[in-house]
Amino acid sequence: MAAELEPSIAATLAGGAAVRALGPYALRSVADVKTALETFLSAEAGRAMTVSNLKRMGGGASKEQFVFEIPNVTGTTRCVLRMDPLEAAVLTNREREFAVLRAMQNVIPVPDALWLDSDGSVLGRPALITSFVSGVTKPSNITTNVSGFGTVLGLELRRALAVPFMRHLSAIHQFDWRRLPRDLFQAPDADPEQAARWQVNWWTEVWRDDALCGIPLMGLAERWLREHLPATRELVLVHSDYRTGNFLFDEARQEITAVLDWELAHIGDYHQDLAWIAIKAWSHVENDVLLASGLMPVDELVNRYQAETGRKVDRQTFFFYQVLSVYQCVVICLGTSLRAAHEAHNHQDALLSWLAAAGYVFLSDLADLLDAGALR
Template sequence: MVSPAVPLFARPHLASVDKDAPSESWIEYLRRRYPTESELDRVLNRRQRNRATSRYTPPTLDTLTTAVTAILSDRLDEPFTVSDGRWLSGGASKLQMAFTLDWVAPGTGRTRTPLVLRMEPAESMVETSRLREFQVIKAFQGMVPVPPVYWLDAQAEHLPYPGLVYGMVAGSTKPSAASVGVSGLGTNLGPQLRGPLAQQMVRHLAAIHTFDFTNADLDAFDRPELGTQSVEWAVNWWSRAWDEDCGEDIPLMRLAAHWLRTNMPPVERLSIVHGDFRTGNYLFTEHDRKVTAILDWELARIGDRHQDLAWIAAPAFGHLAEDGATFLASGLLPTDQLYADYERISGLSVDPQRLHYYRVFNAFSIAVLALGTGYRIAGGAKTHQDITVAWLIGIGSSMLHEIHQLLETGA
């Protein structure tokens, strides 16, 4: 459904739309049709306007080391050296380089600190804001385990693309004995790790959702009112991404977007939503079975906690227990136990109807990434992870099947 603010005659003729080199009229049409948060609007506009010219060119470690040195030269008064630059593997979204900084740290004196540069490619599997990611991680320092954040190059003044620098944290995203694969997609933690990690992750999720963000420095996040405003912003975000990126019209995606818009549940309590809270996006140390850092906050927003609760229990991120019958949400614990423990720890209720809504919303967003954005950036040579992204496109069909089941059965 086209927003009443955008008359049908204002819509560019679809046959004339070149999504690999979008016109200003197409960009402005999508902005008016799908209004969302200002910082998200900015990064989506930037992506569209750079699409025709900005192909991904693999930077060298020397190039990134020089860029990081330029960032720090603007921010540090004492002499420093950047050394031992090396690539970090994992993830389908951002490019990451580890390095060591020899510097005079505030309150510590001269020290050697292991750090990570997290930077976008020309276009990411999910286009997000490094400023928002920086701010939300900083807001949660001391509240839940997160890597310390240090510096930000939000406008790519020094880096090839926007990026941030954060501290290296000990730990892994999967057991050392696990088979090679994408962490978080059915990762089997095993009985020894499962229980302790599950207890911590439920506690951390409750802490995120009950965090009082009103006085936090989060000016890159628009503050929605109670009701459906935050839901509408989110639906618009993913609907706009679909229209920007999809290579073919899929009627089920249109149906899902319409259903999401006409069934928006009012939010009675606003929370910080992580947006990708699951196994694979936290680090843990095996010897003491301790969660050391919650990662990948790029999708964080202010909204309904049920989005995270539905996400962590999504079929794609879990697997069956050793009995062959019990589904383990995110490979951690049975879904019913997850929600019961969450209610007990957080003091917040879990509403089955809102869970259902966000199951549809989450499946829709994954389908957008797989069948829209993944297709567009892999085909357009926009990412350093083109092979991984092309592989992830295969998830799209299972997401369409999940959307169909959810809409048909209502459960």
Template sequence: MDITRGWDFASLDDPPPELIEELRRRYPVERETDRQLVRKLRRRGGAPYAPVSLQELSDAVARMLEDTIDGPFSVSDARWFTGGASKVQMGFVLEWEDGGRPRTDRLMVRMDPAESHNATSKLREFELLRALDGRLPVPEAFWVDDDARWFPYPALVYALIDGVAKPSRGVGANVAGLGTNFGPGLRERLAPQYLEYLARIHTLDLRDASLPSFDVPAVGTTQSALWELNRARRLWEEDRGVDVPLMEVAAGWLERTLPTLDHVSLVHGDYRSGNFLFDEGSARITGWLDWERAHLGDRHRDLAWSTQPVCGHYAEDGRTYLVCGLVPLDEFYDRYSELSGLEVDPERLRWYRVLNAYSMVASTVGSAWRVARLGKTHQDILLARVEGMRGVVLEELRTLLEDVR
């Protein structure tokens, strides 16, 4: 365990400041990413996740509203929301006055547990949702509690969007929305929208947007790829409990072959089925969710993520692979290029496929294992199941590395 210079894996249950600083020095990342990872490690030695009741969350909402709005308000119909492999979710109805105008909003709180297998920034997600309002169908962001001033843990409050993440009838989806089967009818109507929104996201001009927590990588350099690689390597070193030689091989190849950036895009970070809602009657996509991994960088990260095998399935003929259950793989890239005006570079795509596979191993064999082991989340059973995917994700990484030798 060279990175820890003598500390063993158990030291990561409550890492000393010297170890945290060594990881920061070895693997520099974006400012906001670094802040989140440091906060995660500094809080790791604290108490396990404690269940939070609906009343406690409702009280937290009330405290926040008392401090942030003027005038009367009422919070009602508090209820749990399922979904979200790493967040606590509560819906509620808010009656209030906004600038003297009465309004009623259906809202949701998305709150972190004590530690999530995704160390992400509520502040960054809040800024981005505000910037995308009117440009894409996204939830309206109302408030953010990035430092857990009002809530037990960092939280984001945004509007509920009507729609479903999978068909109400049919095969449905696996864990976390992976491999959703929409069926031929819905597939035909949703696929063009799926591609159109991906192209739109990657070509958005956000120069006039207020995104102070986002760093902008330099075109013509490897900065964007290095930030993403270092984030994945840091997660692996911070969370793992075993040595996996294959990960060392992968990290070495990724570092030697860093691609340069040709165009700065907004990257969703988890663009796939399960992360958009749609109306079943009209087959219209009503909202894009889960922007917690979004960053400014290389579009090939999203392209490689959407097309990884675990996100899709084969069509009824048993031969045609469907990207996220929607569009044949051989059509996906051509149609994307037509819509976006951006090329798909096979070499960059290959690099990000390997990076994504590396990240999946870090998330499952590393983060999911340690978070569940320390009792840091309400989703310990789900994370234990996710950690059980180690054989699948390691084989995917091994296969990809065989192809790039």
């Protein structure tokens, strides 16, 4: 029997299964992308559009990303094209990402969602186009590993960024999720545990589909998660990848210029974002204190969130989402990333097989959590 999932997520996973037999994925040439972009934009604008200064972007952890310019009344507008390869580190839906970006305009700083080719009928693969936002994901004077791992922010910078970081998180969670398109976002409101159950079913199903090799600890973790589903008191829009490395900031002004990476956003429990922020891999320890996302101690994160939103943070629920978050990270690293590289379904196999190694760090955290949770 198929697991009970948010219907849109189930459809996305089914779409992913359909491409499993295809491949290998060939890197798109810049010339090919330029032609496709001009065809797409001309059709959207109803007049001939010319793309200039088209360049590949690094980062993006396995999506194809390009920056380019198009003419406007006064000069040019810089845009970003974000396009799916056959498979990536996570399997998500560009239409959902586009819709949530649109919903967040004027709520918090995000790139403008400009155009969408949801099925890739013109651009070749599902893709979205946003405005380009200036800023950096880490201080320009430090070197880090891929995807924001190991980012250390100085005291002054983290004090400055912590304020908008919490303010934007609060605004995301205050947003009325009923305004999201219902055909794209379904609410887990059938019973109090449904929000947690949908998440557990999502990530365990992905693990079963993608894992090249089993891991006993993952079986134990799934059992624990299913036996400890928390009741959700209040549904919110969950960003689901809210952390240092996924926002841009202006180094001089020390202000967040855009919150990025909305592809995992869903309606769920606010504890999920809080637990994700505190994952060790993108936090760091200073004077024996873990700074969640390199910004603030976990207790301060919880206190600030409660003060900012008026919501209560339940420690048991927070703990459940810590276990789920780390489980999800293992799925991404040792499941989906490795599977995409194994099938040659991505243009960055070398990056994905590199990222996979981080899975053992997450497994170590998972063992710590399950050890601590054994008595709960």
